[in-house]
Amino acid sequence: MPKAIALCTPVTDYLVHVDHIPPPDSGASLLEHSFQYGGNAATAIVTVARQGVSAGIIGNVGGDDNGIAQRVDFERHGVDTRYLAAREGKETPYVICLSDEKTNGRSFLGKRADNRISPYPEEELDMDYLLSADYLLLDSNTPATRKAAAAMKAKGGEVMFDASSYSETQEAMLEYATIYITSEFYWKTRYGERDLFECCRDMMQKGPHTVIFTLGADGCAGVGPQGEFRLPAFKVDHVVDTTGCGDTFHGAYIVGLERGLDAKECARWASATSAIKCRTIGGRAGQPTADIVEKFLATGEMDLSFVAERLAYYSRVHYELGEA
Numbered sequence: 001m002p003k004a005i006a007l008c009t010p011v012t013d014y015l016v017h018v019d020h021i022p023p024p025d026s027g028a029s030l031l032e033h034s035f036q037y038g039g040n041a042a043t044a045i046v047t048v049a050r051q052g053v054s055a056g057i058i059g060n061v062g063g064d065d066n067g068i069a070q071r072v073d074f075e076r077h078g079v080d081t082r083y084l085a086a087r088e089g090k091e092t093p094y095v096i097c098l099s100d101e102k103t104n105g106r107s108f109l110g111k112r113a114d115n116r117i118s119p120y121p122e123e124e125l126d127m128d129y130l131l132s133a134d135y136l137l138l139d140s141n142t143p144a145t146r147k148a149a150a151a152m153k154a155k156g157g158e159v160m161f162d163a164s165s166y167s168e169t170q171e172a173m174l175e176y177a178t179i180y181i182t183s184e185f186y187w188k189t190r191y192g193e194r195d196l197f198e199c200c201r202d203m204m205q206k207g208p209h210t211v212i213f214t215l216g217a218d219g220c221a222g223v224g225p226q227g228e229f230r231l232p233a234f235k236v237d238h239v240v241d242t243t244g245c246g247d248t249f250h251g252a253y254i255v256g257l258e259r260g261l262d263a264k265e266c267a268r269w270a271s272a273t274s275a276i277k278c279r280t281i282g283g284r285a286g287q288p289t290a291d292i293v294e295k296f297l298a299t300g301e302m303d304l305s306f307v308a309e310r311l312a313y314y315s316r317v318h319y320e321l322g323e324a
Contacts, residue, residue, distance in 0.1 A: 001132035002056035002080050004254050006045035007148050008139050009059050009117055010074075010084075011093040012066040013038040015282045017241055020102040031101060032240075034314045036282035037073045038095065040139035040162045040247045043283040047251025047273065048137075049077045051290040053258050056080035058130070058148075060117045063088035073284065083126060090117045099241045099281070106243055120144045131155055135254050138162070138177075141169045149176035158257060161208075162250050166190045174206035181212045181222075181250055196221055197228050210263050212253075214246055220271060224263025231267055234275035234296075244283020245274040255290065272297050276304075285310040 015034045022028040037043075042057065049055040057079050061067035063086045070092060074081050093116065096109040119142040130136070136152040138145045139162040149159045153176060161177035163170040166189040174180055180203060191199045200211040200223040212222030221230040252273035256266030272293050280286025285307060288296075292303050 001129065002054045003133055003258065004045065004048045004053055004135035004137065005056045005058060005130060005133045006041040006137040007058045007120060007145055008039055008041035009093060009119065010037060010042040010061055010070045011039040011095055012070065013095050013097050013282060015097045015241065015243060017099045017281050019100065021100050032281045034282050034285065034311065035316055036284045036314050037070055038244060038283045040164060041137040043244050043247035044137050044162065044251030045079055046077045046284060047248050047287055048254050049079045050287045051252065051255045053255055058083040058120060060085050060087050060120050062090040062092035062117060064092055066092035066094060083129065087117055089115060091115050093117065097243050099243060104239050104242060122147050127151060134158065135160065137250065137254065141173050146176055153178060160250060160254060162247065164246060174203055174208060177208045179210045180208040181214065181253065183246060184213060184215045187213050197223055212267060214249055220267050222263065222267065226262050226264065229264035229267065231271055234272055236275050236278060239278050241281045242278050245278050247283055248274045248277045248287065269293065276302055279304055280307050280311065282314065285314050
């Protein structure tokens, strides 16, 4: 059985990396493009599996080609897909991710579909399977995620919630989470200029034992069971694409927990993993293995020898299960 499980809705990403974002009626140079797969908790669980911790996913995809491709990609990474349900007549969420070399910024163009997928049904949860794990990764507030989180927390497992931006719906998951990792945007939207550590402690009063804010180029900061910590970002000579860096941070943090690290060292491991990932377009192709992260932390050397093969794989959508 998996040690870590994500309960979420995966997304198919078409990634476009240009030299700059052109104004209307002008052009730009296309530097790279790639079909990959995303979603916050979905990418995080791939990070977990890529670094050698057994992983599974519970979620919905459409009964379309992109749904097949999602399953292929999860299974390629060793993620258990027995509860990845293909919903016939529904469309797998699809996003165009636009990034540019000039600003290292990102824009996301999501397709609005009348036949979009509903959240995974609460009544379909296999609680024996779910509670066989020690870690649960979530990125949404639904009846199923609340039920799963409450059960995992009652068992004494870890529930990690990824709040990419602030909303009352996202904040309501504080009471269900043990680890709540969110962004600088959440902090500034929710608390303005209030002291970051004070904000962490305010959020911890609602449930989590650990709250961390990721701060982009300024690293990360948070409060865990051992107290406050702040870590600078690792120096990266050439950032290609930050798509998926936050998701990667979440998954790598779980790997750190499994390796017996405290909150600060988990965050350091997660930051190193994200630094390596941002050298490659997309959220999946640049995912390093644990030995690559260890080498980077020990020597500062970023081994990217694996990237060419992975980018070649992601040069097209993989529709056939036999291609896994």
